[in-house]
Amino acid sequence: MFITVHEVGPRDGLQNEAAAVPTSDKVAFVDRLSGAGLSAIEVSAFVRPDRIPQLADAEDVFARITRRAGTRYAALVPNMNGLTRARAAGVQDVAIFAAASETFGRRNINQSIDESLVAYADVVAEARHQGCRVRGYLSTAFGCPFEGDVPVARVVGLTKRLFEMGVDEVAISDTIGVAHPGQVAAMLTTLVGEFTAKPLALHFHDTRGTALANVLRALDFGITTFDSSAGGLGGCPYAPGATGNLATEDLLYMLHGLGLDTGVDLAQVVSASRAIEPIIGHALPSRYVQATARTVPGGSRA
Amino acid sequence: MFITVHEVGPRDGLQNEAAAVPTSDKVAFVDRLSGAGLSAIEVSAFVRPDRIPQLADAEDVFARITRRAGTRYAALVPNMNGLTRARAAGVQDVAIFAAASETFGRRNINQSIDESLVAYADVVAEARHQGCRVRGYLSTAFGCPFEGDVPVARVVGLTKRLFEMGVDEVAISDTIGVAHPGQVAAMLTTLVGEFTAKPLALHFHDTRGTALANVLRALDFGITTFDSSAGGLGGCPYAPGATGNLATEDLLYMLHGLGLDTGVDLAQVVSASRAIEPIIGHALPSRYVQATARTVPGGSRA
Numbered sequence: 001m002f003i004t005v006h007e008v009g010p011r012d013g014l015q016n017e018a019a020a021v022p023t024s025d026k027v028a029f030v031d032r033l034s035g036a037g038l039s040a041i042e043v044s045a046f047v048r049p050d051r052i053p054q055l056a057d058a059e060d061v062f063a064r065i066t067r068r069a070g071t072r073y074a075a076l077v078p079n080m081n082g083l084t085r086a087r088a089a090g091v092q093d094v095a096i097f098a099a100a101s102e103t104f105g106r107r108n109i110n111q112s113i114d115e116s117l118v119a120y121a122d123v124v125a126e127a128r129h130q131g132c133r134v135r136g137y138l139s140t141a142f143g144c145p146f147e148g149d150v151p152v153a154r155v156v157g158l159t160k161r162l163f164e165m166g167v168d169e170v171a172i173s174d175t176i177g178v179a180h181p182g183q184v185a186a187m188l189t190t191l192v193g194e195f196t197a198k199p200l201a202l203h204f205h206d207t208r209g210t211a212l213a214n215v216l217r218a219l220d221f222g223i224t225t226f227d228s229s230a231g232g233l234g235g236c237p238y239a240p241g242a243t244g245n246l247a248t249e250d251l252l253y254m255l256h257g258l259g260l261d262t263g264v265d266l267a268q269v270v271s272a273s274r275a276i277e278p279i280i281g282h283a284l285p286s287r288y289v290q291a292t293a294r295t296v297p298g299g300s301r302a
Numbered sequence: 303m304f305i306t307v308h309e310v311g312p313r314d315g316l317q318n319e320a321a322a323v324p325t326s327d328k329v330a331f332v333d334r335l336s337g338a339g340l341s342a343i344e345v346s347a348f349v350r351p352d353r354i355p356q357l358a359d360a361e362d363v364f365a366r367i368t369r370r371a372g373t374r375y376a377a378l379v380p381n382m383n384g385l386t387r388a389r390a391a392g393v394q395d396v397a398i399f400a401a402a403s404e405t406f407g408r409r410n411i412n413q414s415i416d417e418s419l420v421a422y423a424d425v426v427a428e429a430r431h432q433g434c435r436v437r438g439y440l441s442t443a444f445g446c447p448f449e450g451d452v453p454v455a456r457v458v459g460l461t462k463r464l465f466e467m468g469v470d471e472v473a474i475s476d477t478i479g480v481a482h483p484g485q486v487a488a489m490l491t492t493l494v495g496e497f498t499a500k501p502l503a504l505h506f507h508d509t510r511g512t513a514l515a516n517v518l519r520a521l522d523f524g525i526t527t528f529d530s531s532a533g534g535l536g537g538c539p540y541a542p543g544a545t546g547n548l549a550t551e552d553l554l555y556m557l558h559g560l561g562l563d564t565g566v567d568l569a570q571v572v573s574a575s576r577a578i579e580p581i582i583g584h585a586l587p588s589r590y591v592q593a594t595a596r597t598v599p600g601g602s603r604a
Contacts, residue, residue: 177593180559181518206511209552209589210559213514216483250511257482257512287511291479 002261004040004225006171006201007033007248009276010061011042011076013233015054016244017280023057025279027064029272033230034068036268038248042095045076046085062089070263074135078109083123087130094127095135095171096120098162100155101144104175108139113158121165128166136167137203142179142187152190159191159200169199171227174214177207177244181217188221197222204246206232206285211246212254219258226251231273231284247286249273305562306342306527308473308503309335309550311578312363313344313378315535317356318546319582325359327581329366331574335532336370338570340550344397347378348387364391372565376437380411385425389432396429397437397473398422400464402457403446406477410441415460423467430468438469439505444481444489454492461493461502471501473529476516479509479546483519490523499524506548508534508587513548514556521560528553533575533586549588551575 010030014021026044033041043065049056058075067073074093077083086094098116099105105113120136127134140147141155159170172191184202191200202218202225204211215226232247252266266288273289283290312332316323328346335343345367351358360377369375376395379385388396400418401407407415422438429436442449443457461472474493486504493502504520504527506513517528531547554568568590575591585592 180556182560206589207593208555209508209511209514209549210556212511213518213556216515216518247511253510254482254512254515258484287508291509 002224002263003255004201005038005248005251005255005262005264006040006042006203006225006227007038007230008042008203008227008245009033009230009233009248011044011055012227012245013229013231014280015045015052016234017054019279019281020054021276021279023060023064025276026057026061029230029276030061030065030073032272032275033269034066034071034073036272037070037262037264038269039070039263040072040074040093042074042076045078046082046089047076047078059085059089062091072133077123077127079119080123080126083127087132092131093133093135095137096123096167097137097139098158099139100150100158101140101147103146104140104144107146117158117161117165124165124167133169134167135169135171135201136162137171137173138162139173139175141172142174142183143176145176152187155187156190156194159195163195163199169201169225170195171201171203171225173203173227174205174211177205177211179204179214180208180210181213184214184217185221188218188223192221192223197224201225201227203227205244206246206250207244212250215246215251215254219260230269231277231289232286233273233276233280233284244285247284247288249286249288253288303562304526305557305564306503307340307550307553307557307564307566308342308344308505308527308529309340309532310344310505310529310547311335311532311535311550313346313357314529314547315531315533316582317347317354318536319356321581321583322356323578323581325362325366327578328359328363331532331578332363332367332375334574334577335571336368336373336375338574339372339564339566340571341372341565342374342376342395344376344378347380348384348391348393349378349380361387361391364393374435379425379429381421382425382428385429389434394433395435395437397439398425398469399439399441400460401441402452402460403442403449405448406442406446409448419460419463419467426467426469435471436469437471437473437503438464439473439475440464441475441477443474444476444485445478447478454489457489458492458496461497465497465501471503471527472497473503473505473527475505475529476507476513479507479513481506481516482510482512483515486516486519487523490520490525494523494525499526503527503529505529507546508548508552509546514552517548517553517556521562532571533578533591534588535575535578535582535586549586549590551588551590555590
């Protein structure tokens with residue numbers, strides 16, 4: 001079976017890194033990732049440069065990457081202006097970003113959930129009109145840093161609204177990395193029953209170490225698209241070694257071990273991560289990347 | 303359902319840490335772990351002090367810990383001399399250490415697999431005669447750093463010999479952290495069919511990030527005993543942030559999320575790990591421990 005690994009390192013990863021990354025390094029990073037065979041890469045976001053300076057060069061990055069056949073190059077667009085810029089940069093795959101928590105949404109984009117969805121409806125309609133593929137993120141779906149638990153019924157309702165407004169795929173996102181496999185099973189029993197597995201993607205953060213276990217449980221429900229970030233990039237804004245996004249290498253190691261096809265060369269993703277590591281200035285949190293950096297341990301270990 | 307978390311931090315963890323840990327700190331560590339409710343703690347090993355200086359104070363540690371009703375305090379014994387020392391220290395739970403790989407066994411204890419099992423048979427018989435509970439580790443069961451893959455048939459055969467010589471429990475151990483859930487399923491289909499799930503324990507290392515996914519799959523096979531190390535202690539002998547043993551906190555977070563009972567207070571295990579962290583001189587690799595050290599991230603994350 002083919003599993004789509006949706007690489008978010010260049011966007012969600014770099015956005016959460018403190019070091020300013022030169023455009024040429026971003027371009028090389030994206031090209032290494034596509035060269036590794038990744039079929040979906042989120043390259044940047046067309047947001048206000050003063051809001052997220054790290055991604056202010058979105059146009060430049062898109063202009064300079066080498067587009068490989070078989071790879072979709074996506075960008076986050078927060079509004080109609082972002083969509084216009086993305087389209088001018090030749091972007092075919094766009095993503096919008098909705099929250100499942102009122103408080104998180106308010107703090108993040110200063111809108112209520114409903115206000116944001118009303119605004120997004122026009123963006124999605126226009127993107128679809130222009131032939132774009134549209135992904136909708138549903139953040140804090142497994143828990144909110146301010147509100148705590150998020151009811152499954154709310155996630156189902158918002159997913160439904162996103163599909164109704166025309167998004168092709170909804171990425172159910174565990175923004176703060178609290179999800180565990182029991183919660184994933186409960187959530188997917190309802191979501192897959194309602195929408196089937198095909199248009200659903202899962203976006204896990206490995207903050208508490210449960211991301212791969214969550215993927216394993218989601219595979220049991222037929223989910224075939226998972227987000228991850230090369231090296232676990234983006235996980236260390238505050239603490240070295242701490243982790244945010246599930247690392248692409250860790251995900252690939254497990255998927256390939258399960259006999260699943262991704263079309264991706266794991267070693268080449270490691271190379272891409274290793275090349276970006278000195279630029280961001282700290283070790284990447286991916287367990288697999290760390291393991292390949294060491295000599296194999298011997299000695300009396302059980 | 304009750305899951306036994308077999309805490310190996312004080313032994314397997316500290317043994318692999320570079321910093322010499324004072325006896326009083328080990329005693330406090332074990333007491334904090336038993337205070338957290340852990341029902342099985344591997345405290346030390348009665349090995350030659352010149353071979354593993356970190357554990358040379360095994361007698362002292364056992365003499366000074368406060369024994370809590372409901373906690374089993376175990377020790378590794380490599381031979382009859384070790385058993386004699388352990389028994390003199392009042393140890394009721396002993397463990398022996400066999401390898402599933404000839405090369406690993408030769409390098410580790412300078413014996414063939416068969417030689418080691420012949421020698422262990424006497425140790426196990428004597429331990430059982432004295433009323434001890436005996437655990438047998440089967441290391442490198444999922445892969446060997448020198449030989450690569452280890453055939454399932456060999457693991458089954460060696461597990462059978464360990465049970466035949468009288469061990470109560472066999473800990474199937476992924477010494478180098480290469481196991482993935484597909485391999486766990488293949489292994490357990492055979493092992494559980496042969497021996498039932500009850501006397502089997504699983505010992506995973508999180509070297510490639512798959513440990514919790516492996517536990518999740520093992521739970522599907524009815525396994526009820528898992529090894530882990532507080533904070534992921536023992537994982538960083540060579541690289542900061544790199545990991546060896548599955549962290550107890552990460553395991554507990556997932557097990558409790560799944561609604562499984564362990565009798566352990568997660569916050570108290572975190573406290574035990576935090577107290578040992580400055581003594582070993584580096585941050586512990588547990589994702590959960592790292593997450594609790596940070597402020598909850600907000601901002602525009604999917």
